[in-house]
Amino acid sequence: MGRLLQFGVLLASTVVAVGGLLYVRDRAHSVVDYRSFVSRPVDLRHPDQLFHKLTSGDSDMLIMLGVLLLVATPIARVVFAALAFAIERDRLYVAISLFVLAVLMFGLLHGA
Amino acid sequence: MPAPLFTLLTFAGAILAGLLGALTGLGGGVVLVPLLTLIFHVDIRYAIGASLISVIATSSGAAAAYVREGFSNVRIGMFLEVATTLGAILGAFLATRVPTRALGVSFGLVLLYSAWLGRRAHLDDGSPAKFSPWSDKLRLSGTYPNGRGGEIGYRVDRIAEGFATMFCAGTISGLLGIGSGAVKVLAMDRVMRIPFKVSTTTSNFMIGVTAAASAGIYLKRGYVDPGLAFPVMLGVLGGSLLGARILVEARVSVLRILFSLVIVALGIEMIVNSWIGKL
Numbered sequence: 001m002g003r004l005l006q007f008g009v010l011l012a013s014t015v016v017a018v019g020g021l022l023y024v025r026d027r028a029h030s031v032v033d034y035r036s037f038v039s040r041p042v043d044l045r046h047p048d049q050l051f052h053k054l055t056s057g058d059s060d061m062l063i064m065l066g067v068l069l070l071v072a073t074p075i076a077r078v079v080f081a082a083l084a085f086a087i088e089r090d091r092l093y094v095a096i097s098l099f100v101l102a103v104l105m106f107g108l109l110h111g112a
Numbered sequence: 113m114p115a116p117l118f119t120l121l122t123f124a125g126a127i128l129a130g131l132l133g134a135l136t137g138l139g140g141g142v143v144l145v146p147l148l149t150l151i152f153h154v155d156i157r158y159a160i161g162a163s164l165i166s167v168i169a170t171s172s173g174a175a176a177a178y179v180r181e182g183f184s185n186v187r188i189g190m191f192l193e194v195a196t197t198l199g200a201i202l203g204a205f206l207a208t209r210v211p212t213r214a215l216g217v218s219f220g221l222v223l224l225y226s227a228w229l230g231r232r233a234h235l236d237d238g239s240p241a242k243f244s245p246w247s248d249k250l251r252l253s254g255t256y257p258n259g260r261g262g263e264i265g266y267r268v269d270r271i272a273e274g275f276a277t278m279f280c281a282g283t284i285s286g287l288l289g290i291g292s293g294a295v296k297v298l299a300m301d302r303v304m305r306i307p308f309k310v311s312t313t314t315s316n317f318m319i320g321v322t323a324a325a326s327a328g329i330y331l332k333r334g335y336v337d338p339g340l341a342f343p344v345m346l347g348v349l350g351g352s353l354l355g356a357r358i359l360v361e362a363r364v365s366v367l368r369i370l371f372s373l374v375i376v377a378l379g380i381e382m383i384v385n386s387w388i389g390k391l
Binding site for chain 2: 005006008009012013016017019020023024027028029030031032033034035036037038039040041042059060061063064066067070071073074075077078081084090092093096097099100103104106107108109
């Protein structure tokens with residue numbers, strides 16, 4: 001379980017780092033301003049849009065892909081914990097793990 | 113500000129935040145959000161979005177080490193994650209509805225409270241541990257290594273109160289984009305009377321899952337900006353790994369007091385600036 005977490009964080013960090021380098025290269029001469037909030041939402045219910053932008057070499061989307069991999073890491077841990085409890089035939093904790101998983105999926109897919 | 117310079121400064125600031133967060137045991141987000149809002153003048157919604165992402169990275173990175181040592185209790189963690197994830201969803205919904213001024217003031221208050229919690233020494237009065245009859249029924253009882261090859265057994269107490277405190281910890285985490293590790297440890301160590309070492313390691317384990325519950329709502333509301341998330345996530349992760357290494361090697365009690373004062377100052381500044389509408 002520990003290795004899974006480490007692997008997930010390492011993979012996500014690598015993707016974010018590559019995306020970040022491309023981001024800085026693309027914006028070498030532009031100016032940023034985070035004083036005012038302009039929402040640029042990422043809708044997880046339409047992953048096809050994300051992959052469309054990714055294939056066109058969008059550095060922002062590569063960073064967001066890394067962020068999604070990172071978010072997926074603890075979720076994967078819950079899935080593996082559920083499997084481990086199932087192997088131990090611990091029905092109570094299989095149910096508890098699945099409930100946590102359901103809350104996580106609700107947050108990801110139906111948020112806002 | 114030019115984008116490359118801004119990225120570099122944010123990265124350096126995030127390393128510092130991760131370092132301070134690890135040394136004080138409060139987590140990177142607690143230092144990062146005031147840094148971004150007060151010094152870099154970043155809108156608090158972008159700041160908590162970037163912070164939440166860094167919280168997932170550091171929790172998962174740090175938790176990995178503890179799992180192997182056998183301190184964290186997976187059942188206690190999973191059981192209480194029911195409360196923290198539900199709380200986190202509520203908190204993230206609130207974050208999108210509460211005015212930013214109120215967010216800033218709440219953040220400042222949580223900073224002050226965390227500094228106060230972290231300052232108090234852990235009390236172990238040596239009296240026979242009380243425990244709830246539900247500890248065994250819910251299979252929350254466990255053991256941890258005593259460092260001499262043996263195991264120490266423990267049971268948990270006041271499960272309902274601990275569960276409720278964890279719900280609050282989750283709500284704070286979702287509302288402010290921080291790990292709220294201090295409140296999680298409070299729930300396990302003080303309320304449920306779980307051994308301190310088990311509490312801190314299990315809390316670390318739970319922080320990532322809790323933060324993941326609100327991440328979807330943050331993403332959908334556009335709180336996570338790639339240009340800010342990238343230097344912050346990598347910086348805080350690097351800084352906290354460095355901090356964890358220093359913690360092993362050095363005595364940090366003096367540093368800890370010093371940093372707690374820094375946190376108190378940041379908390380007061382957050383409250384004042386939000387109140388007068390400068391944030």
